[in-house]
Amino acid sequence: MRLAGTKTSERARRSRKNQSPEFTFDETTTPKVSQEKFLARDQNKNNLIQMLRRYFANTGIKEEQAFEDADTLIVTTAIKEASLHDSVEIVGEDIDLLVLICGLAMEKKNIFFHKPAKGKTPAKVYSPNCFKHDKSVLENILFIHAFSGCDTTSSFYNIGKSKFISTLEKNPNLRSSVELFKQEKVDPEMLACAGNLFLIALYGGRKEDTTMDILRLHRFAKSMTTSKTNNLSLLPPTESAVRQHVFWTYLQVQTWLGIFKDPQEWGWRQTNNGLEPICTTAAPAPPELLKLISCKCKGKCGAACGCRKAGIHCSVICLHCSGQTCDNVARVEILFNDDHDDDDDYDFSTVTTSFPAIEEVS
Structure with a gap:
């Protein structure tokens, strides 16, 4: 039996960052909040997935639900379908999909990634051989x-x-x-x-x-x-x-x-x-140094906190907060980067020529 996935921590961080209530909605509902805020609540996401699955089933569209990593399932499904169709197009905004196409399907010539237009940014279409960096x-x-x-x-x-x-x-x-x-x-x-x-x-x-x-x-x-x-x-x-x-x-x-x-x-x-x-499995500093750094803040350990000024989190030796009841406690969520619009860091070339009719992989 598999454990809960490693993305659980990241989803929890996003949920705390974009706190959102649970919404009641159906196929005719017009969203009045951002996509990030709506999907930050697990129940909203689960209800949306179930609604889409019912719609796909009623209209004869084949669908699969990923256990944890949907990006991998999408790309591996596209690779499987590529041998059955003239071309396959993956539609999405997450650059992870394009990276996976380049990493897992570099030999495939009939798989494309379509990044829809957003604001003033036009839509772009990429292929597995669009990566312009060194082969290594x-x-x-x-x-x-x-x-x-x-x-x-x-x-x-x-x-x-x-x-x-x-x-x-x-x-x-x-x-x-x-x-x-x-x-x-x-x-x-x-x-x-x-x-x-x-x-x-x-x-x-x-x-x-x-x-x-x-x-x-x-x-x-x-x-x-x-x-x-x-x-x-x-x-x-x-x-x-x-x-x-x-x-x-x-x-x-x-x-x-x-x-x-x-x-x-x-x-x-x-x-x-x-x-x-x-x-990390190591202490933030030698024990001798940690014994010398503690604070006596009576509040939430703000900018004036001695521990914060020293660049460390409060600990059990702090007089009032004990490293547990203040705002200077180590938090996991600062680790992760939620910016997926990082395609500018890669050098990709877009597909400008026309190609045959495309089968969507959802």
């Missing part, structure tokens, strides 16, 4: 997309997907390491090492920066002496945090490839609220 990047686009940030992995502060692409293009020696993420059986230690090597290159590490922690230390020391404004958010992540991120990435790539892995073996843990990511 196309062959590892699933890794690039997951490692740089998606629904189930964290994104890196102030670093876009194009930087990940250029890092792989400029460092051919990394390609064998990246290939590990597509292997069904792999040593976790080798995988963690591969992720570290990639990130050291991404952050422009030198030969002496043999680990992420060493690179982080060198960057911190440099920022203290050369920068007028020391933004700790720009520092590379710790090695312990990278390890978990690597595991999330591997799990997601394997999911896209249709291989089931137990999330609890790859960076996730089961809680009363479902699966949640393990952000």
Whole structure:
């Protein structure tokens, strides 16, 4: 029996961000709220799915409902149908669909992704061979997309997907390491090492920066002496945090490839609220330092909080809040990036020529 999926945590975060009531609606209802707010409530989404399934059944349209990752089901269904039809078109707004087409169906010439017009942005149609980057990047686009940030992995502060692409293009020696993420059986230690090597290159590490922690230390020391404004958010992540991120990435790539892995073996843990990511297994600072940093705030630990100023969350040693009843408590939702309009970070070419009649895959 499968556990609840890894997207549960992301859906919960979006639900908290876009709180919405439960709506009563039917086929004739005109929505008066945004799509994001409407779908943020699980019951609204479930009711909409059931309504669509009834409509499809009554009109003779074939449909399938995904257990967890609908994008994978859509693309794999399109691949299956491509051998039966002249052409197949996937209609959607999520760029994940196009990435999956490029990663899973690069040899198919009759599958297209149609991104509808939105506002002043015209509709665009893409094919599997629309990816204009180096072949080595196309062959590892699933890794690039997951490692740089998606629904189930964290994104890196102030670093876009194009930087990940250029890092792989400029460092051919990394390609064998990246290939590990597509292997069904792999040593976790080798995988963690591969992720570290990639990130050291991404952050422009030198030969002496043999680990992420060493690179982080060198960057911190440099920022203290050369920068007028020391933004700790720009520092590379710790090695312990990278390890978990690597595991999330591997799990997601394997999911896209249709291989089931137990999330609890790859960076996730089961809680009363479902699966949640393990952000790090290391303490935020040495015990000696943590003993010296605590606050005595009597309120919600706002901007004046000593812990907040030090860049750490409140803990059990804080006098009044104990790291539990204030606004400076660690929250999982800051990990994930909900921006799906990231196709500008990839270099795609659109299809401008006409093609045969298209079968929609829903």
